[in-house]
Amino acid sequence: MPAKQAFFAMFYVLRTGIQWKALPRSLGAGSTVHDHFQKWVRLGIFKLLWSAGLYSYDETKGVDWEWLAMDGAITKAPLGGENTAPNPTDRAKQGTKRHLLTDGNGVPLALVATGANRNDFKEIKNVLDSIVIKRPQPTKRKKQNLCLDKGYDFPEVHELIKAYGYTGHIKARGEESSAKAKIPGYRARRWVVERTHSWMNRFRRLLIRWEKKTANYEAFLHLSCAFITFRAAGAFG
Numbered sequence: 001m002p003a004k005q006a007f008f009a010m011f012y013v014l015r016t017g018i019q020w021k022a023l024p025r026s027l028g029a030g031s032t033v034h035d036h037f038q039k040w041v042r043l044g045i046f047k048l049l050w051s052a053g054l055y056s057y058d059e060t061k062g063v064d065w066e067w068l069a070m071d072g073a074i075t076k077a078p079l080g081g082e083n084t085a086p087n088p089t090d091r092a093k094q095g096t097k098r099h100l101l102t103d104g105n106g107v108p109l110a111l112v113a114t115g116a117n118r119n120d121f122k123e124i125k126n127v128l129d130s131i132v133i134k135r136p137q138p139t140k141r142k143k144q145n146l147c148l149d150k151g152y153d154f155p156e157v158h159e160l161i162k163a164y165g166y167t168g169h170i171k172a173r174g175e176e177s178s179a180k181a182k183i184p185g186y187r188a189r190r191w192v193v194e195r196t197h198s199w200m201n202r203f204r205r206l207l208i209r210w211e212k213k214t215a216n217y218e219a220f221l222h223l224s225c226a227f228i229t230f231r232a233a234g235a236f237g
Helices: 003-016 032-045 045-060 122-129 155-163 177-181 191-201 214-232
Strands: 067-076 094-102 110-113 143-148 167-171
Touching: 003 214, 032 155, 032 167, 032 214, 067 122, 067 191, 094 122, 094 155, 094 191, 110 155, 110 191, 110 214, 155 167, 155 177
Parallel strands: 067 143, 143 167
Antiparallel strands: 067 094, 094 110
């Protein structure tokens, strides 16, 4: 099977959420496409594609390192598997959480998948260490602000942010909206990461996690990040 045909079939699975065995025959046999998918997962192709998209975006538009935002989102995982755990907000049903970092425009820069019961602040170091392109060094003139919600308001988080050279901004939900209404010229910053989570949920394969293996689940996450990033770079017109 040509690689291009296999890729389009994989993207079709990501976008529609369809099972591999239910792929239209015009896109190829599900088992064959899945074999290609597993090979590409082992090679890290989807993360490389995301990285390539970010470099293209940086070249055409420029990564907004000045205002970064991070947040987590929980997804149901009825089949369980690696990095799933009881969801404390959904009657302890199995779930997974994606911890996402974006630039000031909501373009994804880093992502980590954990169990649904994992506190966001416990993963901040892993997320910051997972940025898929080289991060420029912040300076006094070019600060890198990191916007977080109250779920990250712990002493170790403040220390870590400072050690990594970021300027932290931790606000409760709704606090940015209140400030925007009261302070002339105030611009909310953290909402962009929530919007990106929403974009990712439009890929039906990510709306509910069916992959038991973390590597397979993260491959679909990376493919969605690649699409969002190339779209931001203007690759689709």
